[in-house]
Amino acid sequence: MKISGKLIPHILTTDNRWVALLCWTAVAVFIHACSLEKFVPEDGHLLAKVELKSDTKRINPSSLEAYIRQRANSKWFSAFKIPVGIYALSGRDTTRWLNRTLQRIGEKPVIYDSLQAQLSCANLQSALQNQGFINARVELSTHTRGKRLTARYILHPGEPYTIRSLRYDIQDEAIARLLRLDRPASQSLQPGQPFSVARLEEERKRITRLLTDSGYYRFHKDFIVYGADSTHGNNEVDLVLHLLRYRADGNSPETAHPRYNIRQVRFSTNDSNRIHLRPRLLQRSTAIREGQPFSATDLQRTYNNFARMQAVRYTNIRFTLLPDTTLLDCDINISTNKPSTLSFQPEGTNTAGDLGAAASVTYENRNLFRGSELLSIQLRAAYEAITGLEGYQNKDYQEYNVETKLSFPSFVAPLLSRTFRRRSLATSELSVNWNLQNRPEFHRRVFSTAWRYRWNEPAHHIAYRYDLFDINYVYMPWISSTFKHDYIDTAGNRNAILRYNYEDLFILKMGFGLTFNDGLNALKLNFETAGNLLASLSRLLSMQQNASGKYSLLNIAYAQYAKVDADFTRLFHFDTRNSLALHFGLGVAYPYGNSTILPFEKRYFSGGANSVRGWRVRELGPGSFKGTDGRIDFINQTGDMKLDLNLEYRTFLGWKLHGALFIDAGNIWTLRNYAEQPGGQFRFDRFYRQLAAAYGLGLRLNFDYFVLRFDLGMKAINPAHTTSREHYPIAHPNLKRDFAFHFAVGLPF
Numbered sequence: 001m002k003i004s005g006k007l008i009p010h011i012l013t014t015d016n017r018w019v020a021l022l023c024w025t026a027v028a029v030f031i032h033a034c035s036l037e038k039f040v041p042e043d044g045h046l047l048a049k050v051e052l053k054s055d056t057k058r059i060n061p062s063s064l065e066a067y068i069r070q071r072a073n074s075k076w077f078s079a080f081k082i083p084v085g086i087y088a089l090s091g092r093d094t095t096r097w098l099n100r101t102l103q104r105i106g107e108k109p110v111i112y113d114s115l116q117a118q119l120s121c122a123n124l125q126s127a128l129q130n131q132g133f134i135n136a137r138v139e140l141s142t143h144t145r146g147k148r149l150t151a152r153y154i155l156h157p158g159e160p161y162t163i164r165s166l167r168y169d170i171q172d173e174a175i176a177r178l179l180r181l182d183r184p185a186s187q188s189l190q191p192g193q194p195f196s197v198a199r200l201e202e203e204r205k206r207i208t209r210l211l212t213d214s215g216y217y218r219f220h221k222d223f224i225v226y227g228a229d230s231t232h233g234n235n236e237v238d239l240v241l242h243l244l245r246y247r248a249d250g251n252s253p254e255t256a257h258p259r260y261n262i263r264q265v266r267f268s269t270n271d272s273n274r275i276h277l278r279p280r281l282l283q284r285s286t287a288i289r290e291g292q293p294f295s296a297t298d299l300q301r302t303y304n305n306f307a308r309m310q311a312v313r314y315t316n317i318r319f320t321l322l323p324d325t326t327l328l329d330c331d332i333n334i335s336t337n338k339p340s341t342l343s344f345q346p347e348g349t350n351t352a353g354d355l356g357a358a359a360s361v362t363y364e365n366r367n368l369f370r371g372s373e374l375l376s377i378q379l380r381a382a383y384e385a386i387t388g389l390e391g392y393q394n395k396d397y398q399e400y401n402v403e404t405k406l407s408f409p410s411f412v413a414p415l416l417s418r419t420f421r422r423r424s425l426a427t428s429e430l431s432v433n434w435n436l437q438n439r440p441e442f443h444r445r446v447f448s449t450a451w452r453y454r455w456n457e458p459a460h461h462i463a464y465r466y467d468l469f470d471i472n473y474v475y476m477p478w479i480s481s482t483f484k485h486d487y488i489d490t491a492g493n494r495n496a497i498l499r500y501n502y503e504d505l506f507i508l509k510m511g512f513g514l515t516f517n518d519g520l521n522a523l524k525l526n527f528e529t530a531g532n533l534l535a536s537l538s539r540l541l542s543m544q545q546n547a548s549g550k551y552s553l554l555n556i557a558y559a560q561y562a563k564v565d566a567d568f569t570r571l572f573h574f575d576t577r578n579s580l581a582l583h584f585g586l587g588v589a590y591p592y593g594n595s596t597i598l599p600f601e602k603r604y605f606s607g608g609a610n611s612v613r614g615w616r617v618r619e620l621g622p623g624s625f626k627g628t629d630g631r632i633d634f635i636n637q638t639g640d641m642k643l644d645l646n647l648e649y650r651t652f653l654g655w656k657l658h659g660a661l662f663i664d665a666g667n668i669w670t671l672r673n674y675a676e677q678p679g680g681q682f683r684f685d686r687f688y689r690q691l692a693a694a695y696g697l698g699l700r701l702n703f704d705y706f707v708l709r710f711d712l713g714m715k716a717i718n719p720a721h722t723t724s725r726e727h728y729p730i731a732h733p734n735l736k737r738d739f740a741f742h743f744a745v746g747l748p749f
Contacts, residue, residue, distance in 0.1 A: 036088045037147050039109045045149035047072050047110040054155040059128070061155060065575070067123035068153065070116040073107055077651045077661060078578045083107035105654060112142070112149045124153060130197035133157035134230060161195040164236035170243045172257050178214060179207065195237045200226055203241070215259040215293030217319065217328060218246070223257075260294045263327040269334050276336055277311065278370045284410070284422050285309070288330050294319070301423075304458075306334065308425070309372035309409050313337045339367045349384060356384030356397070374407040392440035392482055400436045405429060411453060426455035441483040442502060445475040465513035467528070472601075473556075474505040497676055498635045501600040506558040508534055522749075524567040531560025535593050550594050559599050563589035569749045577652040583749040585644035590671055597674075600635065604642035604668045606692070609742035610749070611644055612664040613713030614694025614729075616740050621668035622680030623690045626720035639668035641682050643691075646749060648698075660698035662711070667692050667719060679720075693717040694740075695730070700747070711742040 040046050050072050052061040073084040087106030090099040121138040128136035135158040143150045166189050170176035180186045188203045208221040227240040245254040267282055269275045275282070285305040287298035299317060306315040316333040340363070347358040360380040368375045384397040411426040428451070435446040450470040456463045479488070479502060488499050511528030537543075538551040550557040565587040572580040591598050608617030619627070622639035644666040651659050667690055669682035679690075696713035714729070715738040721727035729738040 036084065036109050038092060039088070040111060040147045044147075045112045045144055046147055047112040047151065048148040049150040051150065051152040052155070053152070054157065056155075056157055058160070059131075059133075059155055059157050064124055064127055064155070067127050068120045069123065070110065070113055070120065070151075071575075073110050074575075074577045074652075076653060076659065077649055078574055083654060084109055107654075112151065117142075117151060120153065124155065128155065128157050131157075132160045132162075132195040134161050134195075134235075135159070159235050161230065161235045161237050163189060163191050163193050163195050164232075164234075164238055165191055166239045166241070168241050168243070171245045172243065174256060174259070175211065175216075175243060179210065189239065189241075195239075200239075207243070209296070211257075212294075212296040213298075214295075215261060216257055217260040217294040219257055258326050260321075260326045260328045262288055262290050262292055262294060263322065263329055264290055265330045265332065267332050267334065269336070271336055275334055276339070276367060276370060277309075277334070277372065281371045282332075282334075284418075286332065287422070288317075294328055302332070304425070308427070310374045310407075311336050311339070311367035311372040337366055340365050347382075349382065354384050354386050354397075356382060358382035358399075368406070372409045374405070376403075376405045376407075378403045386440060389440055392480055394438075394440045396440070398436075398438045401434070403431070403433045405431045411455070424455065425457075426453050428453055441480050442476060443478040445477065446472065447475075448472045461516055461518045463515045465511075465515075467509070467511035470507075470509045470511065470528075472505075472507040472509075476502055476504055497597055497638075497674060500597045501635060504556045505599060506553055506556045507531075507599060508558065520571050520573075522567075522569040524565070526565040527563070529562045531558050531594055534558050535560055558594060559591070559602075560594040561589055561591040561598055561602065563587070563602060567749070579650050581646075581648045581650060581749065583644065583646035583648070585642065585646075585666075585749075587642040588671075589640050591640075596672065598640055600638070603638035603640065605638050606642060606644075606666060606668045607740075609709070609711060609744035612666045612692050612694050613662065613696055613711050613742055613748075614664065614715035614738065614740055615692070615713075616742075620692055620720075622677055623667065623669050623682070623687075624679035624719045624721075625677045626722075636676055637668075639677075639680060640671040641669045643667060645691075648748070656702050658700040658702055660700065660711075661696075662698065662713075663693070663695050663716075664713070665691050665693045665717075690719040691717070692719050693730075707746055709742075709744045709747065711744070711748075713740045713742065714738050715740075 036046055047070060050068060050070070052065055052068065054061045073081050076082045084107045087103055087108055090102035090106070092099070094100055094103070117140055121140050124138045125136055128138075137156045137158075139154040139156060141152045141154070143152070166187070168181040168187075170179065170181060176182075184190070188206055189199065193199065204221045204224045207224060208219065211219045223244045223246070225242050225244065227242065229238040230236070232238070246257040247254050265286060265288055267275055285302065287301040287305070288295070289298075302317065303315060306312050313335045315335075318331045318333070320329040320331065321327075322329065343362045343364075345360050345362070347360070349356040349358055358380060359382075360378055362376065362378045364377075365375040366372065378401070380399075380401040380403070382397075382399040382401075386395050386397050389395060406429070408428040410421055410428065411424045412428040431448075431450050431452075433446075433448045435444075435448075437444040437446075448471060450467060452465060452467045452470070454463070454465050488502065507530050509528050509530035510533075511526065513524070513526045515525075516523040534553060535551065543551055546552050546557065548557070552558065565585075567585045568583070570582045572582075574580070587604055589598050589602055589604070605618045605621075606612055607615030607620040611617075612620055618634050618637050621637055625637070627637050644664070646662065646664050646666075648660050648662040653659050667687075669687065669690070670677055670680045671682060673681045693716040694713045695716050696711060698709060698711040700710075701708040714733060716728075716730040718726055718729055718738075725732040726737075
């Protein structure tokens with residue numbers, strides 16, 4: 001393959017929007033031009049493609065792909081067979097280092113194996129029969145083109161079978177009285193239901209769970225067997241569920257299933273002579289009760305309770321049978337962590353090109369009051385050299401922070417019953433924080449304290465958070481005269497949003513959050529309100545308003561607002577290497593009553609690594625507003641409402657590398673009309689024309705415990721435009737104007 005040098009100047013002078021496409025095309029052509037046939041045996045074929053289809057819509061073929069034993073070589077982004085192309089660049093001489101390296105990095109060509117194909121047919125047929133398609137069959141056809149082969153599996157499920165009748169044969173009278181399966185309300189299987197192995201297995205698990213929670217310590221699902229008769233035709237099955245009597249082993253006689261009670265619960269440790277946890281905590285965390293029947297659910301709940309404790313490293317629970325009785329002794333062995341740790345963490349910072357350094361020291365005590373309470377105290381100091389400021393005496397930024405948290409492994413509140421405390425999986429947290437910031441423009445002090453609860457429902461993949469109260473007090477002891485003159489006090493430069501966020505501020509808020517994540521769907525909901533309690537007290541006590549018509553606390557006008565956020569992500573897995581992520585995010589915050597402007601920390605911003613990635617953080621919006629003063633655009637480019645729409649195609653590249661192609665859209669808006677943000681107010685008749693769009697590609701390094709992410713974004717549609725070329729950068733790309741690079745830790749959504 002040869003390229004004439006005369007073509008190169010023409011390519012280099014072509015519109016740069018085609019350069020990337022041409023480069024990728026050239027690479028793909030080159031790699032696929034390298035023949036794979038040298039790795040294919042003379043009488044063999046390269047498995048180029050595998051197809052799985054069904055002759056009926058009752059079956060989703062993609063759900064059965066796991067039963068195919070031999071798959072074609074993987075593709076990047078479901079389109080490019082780059083891994084096998086890299087392997088093809090190697091030679092067959094494995095004594096050479098280059099060949100070994102290319103073969104290790106790449107993917108070995110898959111050679112079609114007829115035996116594996118027949119086994120795949122058997123697996124598929126068995127899977128269909130387990131779903132109730134008893135007469136299912138699988139047809140295999142192959143199509144060759146040169147040394148490449150396509151394998152096509154056609155599913156012929158036939159008609160599904162249903163349950164015609166059901167009979168329970170419970171051979172243990174005590175269990176029969178307990179289960180009451182003679183009543184239809186106690187039966188999970190019903191006549192007329194589709195017949196499937198999964199449905200039968202679920203009934204076995206249900207009955208086993210009921211019995212192991214009722215004292216039947218030695219019962220397991222193998223004591224439940226089915227008999228099925230489908231000989232009468234009509235695609236119907238007569239079922240009999242047999243629950244067999246107990247046998248200790250194959251040589252033992254059949255007896256009634258023994259039902260066990262807990263005689264005593266004992267605690268022990270291998271760490272020292274005593275357990276460094278309060279006896280009351282041990283009792284409250286143990287769901288297993290003396291004198292009660294054995295329960296597998298209580299056993300798992302006990303494991304979960306101790307696993308939540310920061311002081312506990314691991315827990316081992318054993319049961320001992322007392323000879324010739326139906327009594328169990330429960331021994332709980334607990335190993336605890338070291339109570340105290342001290343850590344030091346240095347940091348390097350880069351804020352818009354201003355370099356700095358920070359360091360933090362964290363002390364943790366995991367068992368403060370011998371109740372697995374976690375005390376965390378962090379001291380942090382930061383320094384940054386600020387450049388580009390004129391008219392200020394000091395050019396340095398200093399920050400000092402003290403953060404303290406005390407977490408309890410239970411729901412700490414008055415008037416709670418002992419049963420609720422024992423069954424609750426909640427944690428309670430008290431936090432106190434003091435932050436000191438000295439900038440050339442101003443000095444700020446922030447005090448905050450909060451009390452919140454967190455609890456989970458693991459069975460439903462749901463986590464909750466409730467902020468009983470969250471207090472923030474912002475004190476501005478000093479503001480530079482230069483800053484006041486430029487942005488706050490001068491009549492021509494007054495900025496209401498900026499001025500409000502450089503005044504003393506008091507926030508008392510309550511909030512609630514819900515998180516759901518089942519691996520494919522992720523939902524986050526948050527709601528918070530501030531100032532309502534203080535406003536009610538102000539009116540109740542007939543307090544006087546200040547000159548601005550605001551109620552105040554300690555001469556500080558408190559904030560009042562409501563804020564709600566919703567965030568949803570859906571994953572679609574095409575195969576083990578390729579997936580598509582769809583993301584939707586919406587947030588709305590509205591100041592009312594005692595406030596006309598949201599506090600800066602509660603306002604939304606757009607752009608950055610987790611939003612519309614064609615813009616750097618805080619460079620987009622609100623609406624069609626375009627920042628004109630880089631010194632205060634971080635204030636002006638904020639809003640009361642945010643919308644994010646993201647689509648990201650993810651693929652595994654090899655080793656720990658993952659790639660992504662993404663399209664982002666969104667913006668922020670204000671709900672009120674602020675003179676400082678022209679074009680920024682949300683209006684239904686024009687907001688869709690103010691949606692920004694971006695596209696790009698990303699590289700991720702997945703180290704299991706964390707992910708390093710590099711995203712390259714380009715603007716596609718820019719709502720803050722002055723010319724048509726700026727409005728549609730996708731048609732008129734300019735790297736200097738439209739390109740944004742992002743580095744982040746973790747996935748964007």
